[in-house]
Amino acid sequence: MAHYVIGDVQGCFNELEALISRFGFDPNKDKIIFAGDLVNRGENSLGVLDFCLKYKDSTHAVLGNHDFYLMHLIASNGDDEHLQEILNSPKLDRFYEWLKQLPLFKEIKINKTNEIFYISHAGLPFFWSFEDAQLYSDEISFYLKNHTTELLENIWGDIPAKWSDELSGYDRLRTAINYFTRMRFMDIDGALDLNHKDASSKKDLFKWFDLTHKNLNDNEYIIFGHWASIEGKTGLENIIGLDTGCVWGKKLTAIRLEDKKLFSVDRYESL
Numbered sequence: 001m002a003h004y005v006i007g008d009v010q011g012c013f014n015e016l017e018a019l020i021s022r023f024g025f026d027p028n029k030d031k032i033i034f035a036g037d038l039v040n041r042g043e044n045s046l047g048v049l050d051f052c053l054k055y056k057d058s059t060h061a062v063l064g065n066h067d068f069y070l071m072h073l074i075a076s077n078g079d080d081e082h083l084q085e086i087l088n089s090p091k092l093d094r095f096y097e098w099l100k101q102l103p104l105f106k107e108i109k110i111n112k113t114n115e116i117f118y119i120s121h122a123g124l125p126f127f128w129s130f131e132d133a134q135l136y137s138d139e140i141s142f143y144l145k146n147h148t149t150e151l152l153e154n155i156w157g158d159i160p161a162k163w164s165d166e167l168s169g170y171d172r173l174r175t176a177i178n179y180f181t182r183m184r185f186m187d188i189d190g191a192l193d194l195n196h197k198d199a200s201s202k203k204d205l206f207k208w209f210d211l212t213h214k215n216l217n218d219n220e221y222i223i224f225g226h227w228a229s230i231e232g233k234t235g236l237e238n239i240i241g242l243d244t245g246c247v248w249g250k251k252l253t254a255i256r257l258e259d260k261k262l263f264s265v266d267r268y269e270s271l
Helices: 015-025 045-054 065-076 092-100 128-148 146-151 169-183 210-216
Strands: 003-006 031-033 060-062 105-108 115-119 220-225 237-242 249-254 261-266
Touching: 003 015, 015 092, 015 249, 015 261, 045 060, 045 092, 060 210, 065 146, 065 169, 128 169, 210 220, 210 237, 237 261
Parallel strands: 003 031, 031 060, 115 220, 220 237
Antiparallel strands: 003 249, 105 115, 249 261
């Protein structure tokens, strides 16, 4: 049995098929975990969700910002040219129910190596423990399952920019979702800057992982996607980026957790 974590697919289904063929996925014994952003922008988001439902017993994911966007469109009867095939699909209700049960944080322990992998779409801020992250993910999941439409109407925006345990209501949920799914840069106090994607010239901003990695033990790893412009390069052994910009013409990447081997295919590569 092997665990494969795959970076941002964003609807690039042909490349997903090629990548799965590259590492030899066996749905009867292996597990795939998507690091968020399954859909949007690519040519076949419908194919990606069809794959997830077909292999739902061996496929899992954490939610990314584009996955939340799709759920928002479903809840509000919205339209988007990149997602219209899904929105018009007779399987839409099944897709919606599957997405709503996904978490924002997942922990996987590999017993053979005694290594622990923490997976979140954008990463984890330095001031959250892993127990905190699980708690906040569970909190969001409760609202996503039980107050779906209201949550999806109230999660958009950049404010508050900084987490506080004193936050409540949709300010609290929105801020937690932004850390889980949109985070790149922050200031030294942990306030998010959601306007920068590339290397910032502002001296008072830090890449989130340059602050968080100090919290990790030698056997602990954080896996994230979301940040295509760095192409997975963090410069840190225990912080593993998997968004290598497939939808932008670069690569789709996966990691096998048992030996941390990377697998990649080029954009427009297919079976």
